[in-house]
Amino acid sequence: MEKNVLKNILIFEFYENIRNRWIFLYFFIFLFISLLFINSGGNEPERISASLLSEILLIIPLFTLIFGSIRFVDSLPFSEVILSRTQNRFTLYLGKYLGMLLSINVGFLLGTGLPLLLFVDLGNSHINFQLLVFGVFLNAIFLAISYQIAISFQKKEFVLATSLLLWFYFYLLYDLIVLFFSVSLGDYPIEGLIILFIFFNPIDLVRVILLLQMDIAALMGFTSAFFQKYIGNQFGISLAILLLIIWILIPFYLGYKKFSRKDL
Numbered sequence: 001m002e003k004n005v006l007k008n009i010l011i012f013e014f015y016e017n018i019r020n021r022w023i024f025l026y027f028f029i030f031l032f033i034s035l036l037f038i039n040s041g042g043n044e045p046e047r048i049s050a051s052l053l054s055e056i057l058l059i060i061p062l063f064t065l066i067f068g069s070i071r072f073v074d075s076l077p078f079s080e081v082i083l084s085r086t087q088n089r090f091t092l093y094l095g096k097y098l099g100m101l102l103s104i105n106v107g108f109l110l111g112t113g114l115p116l117l118l119f120v121d122l123g124n125s126h127i128n129f130q131l132l133v134f135g136v137f138l139n140a141i142f143l144a145i146s147y148q149i150a151i152s153f154q155k156k157e158f159v160l161a162t163s164l165l166l167w168f169y170f171y172l173l174y175d176l177i178v179l180f181f182s183v184s185l186g187d188y189p190i191e192g193l194i195i196l197f198i199f200f201n202p203i204d205l206v207r208v209i210l211l212l213q214m215d216i217a218a219l220m221g222f223t224s225a226f227f228q229k230y231i232g233n234q235f236g237i238s239l240a241i242l243l244l245i246i247w248i249l250i251p252f253y254l255g256y257k258k259f260s261r262k263d264l
Helices: 002-018 021-041 045-074 076-083 089-119 122-153 156-184 191-198 202-214 222-230 233-261
Strands: none
Touching (some): 002 089, 021 089, 045 076, 045 156, 045 202, 089 233, 122 156, 122 202, 156 191, 156 202, 191 202
């Protein structure tokens, strides 16, 4: 019975969101920028991949945090109706999460994947495939975080402000803090601490994985360079993938625990 309820919620959420104009905008932004980078990159596949990586790291966290949190708040009346038919809040929460994640990933994969498939040299296909895979990881991570934000505040103005602040922290402020500590404590052996800092930012983790694969040291951020120097490629990539999975599970679990105790 619960499996059927989960399936129905997932399908309903998917169709509700896939028709949303913001998913179309998400798709067209990735499509336009991907085509722009591919056209300007010429016959340099790694340059194209590095540009697309920058696009993914900027757009996915920003869009998913805002869209996911706002949509969750908007769907609370629907949640009340569903809970009148089933007492299993986990089924509702998981169904909503998977349905929205699927719709977001469709927009991302079509917007980025089609240009890569049609116009980019297949000799660099393993990097392009990883771009798509880790883009899906980022969508899953920041959607889980967005649900936690929505449940914590439930008012759109607070939800939006918190989403923007978190995006600013993960995308820019985090590396500035790491850089400040590294400069301030430059006379001490802090390499291990810097590597530890990397684990607390999924954006940096994805950057590390893909830039290590592309082997473009000149384009690597400060923390990524430390990661390459002190952790072997294969071990570092495997560890980062494990940490990305943890980054999905912990926010999802914390969000669900709040949701399970919430008086709707």
